[in-house]
Amino acid sequence: MMLGPELLGPGRLLDLLRPAASDHPLDRLLFEWRLPRVLTAFMVGGLLGAAGAIFQGIFRNPLADPFLIGTAPGAALGATLALLVPGLALFQAVSPLLLLPILSFLGAFGATLGVLLLARLARVRDTAGLLLAGVAMAAFLGALRSYLMLALTDETISLQVVLSWTLGGIQTPFWRELGYVALACLLLLAFARRLAHGLDVLGLGDDVARNMGLPVERFVVMATLLASALVALAVTWGGTIGFVGLIVPHLVRWTLGPRHAPLILTSALVGGILLTLLDGLARSLLPPAEIPLGLLTALIGAPFFMLILARRSRQ
């Protein structure tokens, strides 16, 4: 709340939060813009952190990330369709809360399942192969989206909106929308927590998991569905923000261990905090311009990714 083009000290912030100050213009700024945005950043970060933990569990790979395995590019493609295809865009204008998340979800789920199938068809079991399948999927979907953007934008539809998705940036919802998003977040996280046991068992290998009563294929599809829903909601409100889903579960695993129940929930919490801070920085580092959030997370996340790779190759 303190961060933004106009920096507010803690004392100033408390002053403004008091009811007496309610006709101050900054007060409106805080309640109509900054607070919803901070809350949205927290939820998007939480969704990405939890989704990252689930994807790493499904792929049994600490390098799986919604962005590297094609899920988020799939969601972004869905979102682009919703915004740019004329008929759909009209529908989007009528009911903005539904179409965008649904198409993002379909894109996210389709892309992830595609990568899983690709990996299975190619009998890929190792990290590199899986990530390559993801990278191929992400590149393909990204190109498809760029093409759509070029082919479908005209003066009536602003490229700006779509670009903000590509680079990642937290949207500022109305309070009513925020309520729906918060509700969806809570439901999805409660469901995500239920997957923890299955992900633990899956980590023991397919044979042991089957013997322990886990229907492996069905479980993987179900967990992918849920994680895709998490990513779709995050992409709808935050665009494509990379590396949060990779870094956060990693950090949590280092401190709490690999069991998925604490991992998923703590990753959501840590992801929320991390993205709230980064979004604050994005708003205040270069006033009055906003740094795209995806750019910040990539600046921090990519070196971290290299660090993980270096650690792994040393082992």
Next chain:
Amino acid sequence: MTQAAAKHSPLARLADLRLIKARRPVLDGVALEIFAGELLALVGPNGAGKSSALKCLGGIETAWSGRIELKGRRLTDFPAGERARRIAYLPQFFAPHWELSVADLLDIGRQRGLNALGWSAVRPPVPAAGDTTDKSSGLLQDLELTGLLDRQFASLSGGERARALLAQALIARPSLLLADEPIASLDPAHQLRTMQYLRRCLTDVASLVVLHDLNLALRFADRIAVMAEGRIVVCGTNEDILASGILTEVFGVRFETYPTPWGRALLPGQDDLG
């Protein structure tokens, strides 16, 4: 033990079990009975179908045909959770994808039989994660694991790993343990100790153990089933097996027998084919 066990009806029964993989019959009519409390060794040359038979019983292979019964009831009639509770499987190679501690491994093993959403579909219910008030401390003492609970599984020695895995499979008290070469990668001393641990833990659990070492099978098993080309060729007591001469036929090697303090031991002698 064998005489007493044989009087009861079998705990598990396989009849005409068939499995085709990549258009090749891997199991070609397996028939076998496993009795409560016995250690039944499954021996045979490589590719005989031993692991596949275990996987059918353990719910890992599902495309089999024929009949598998547990306590007189068809295995396919069991809900997945209940089957999982009763039949535990130890794979030949086990490498968890995450850096789990022994305590984590046991905790996951304790929840054997939970469904995909982590709910318990069986009675008595599967204890929740982190439940430490279980009666398994005896098992942990038997397997000398109480001091290893905080260690990472990956940091354990081969013998310690074998014990941790055994505890992981047995902690939810299954009635049948399937073990696929649990001692294959151990040195002789640890092979012997692990077999002794296995024996010690199996007072009320039946076990079907794939063994490559015929002498350990002769020494520790109650009965031996010899498998070749997707079928059980002979199943009987150790003396029956030795007397039948079937081992020479199945393995293609003539065996010499030597007396030892615990019974007869085998050494492969001349190549029978040459």
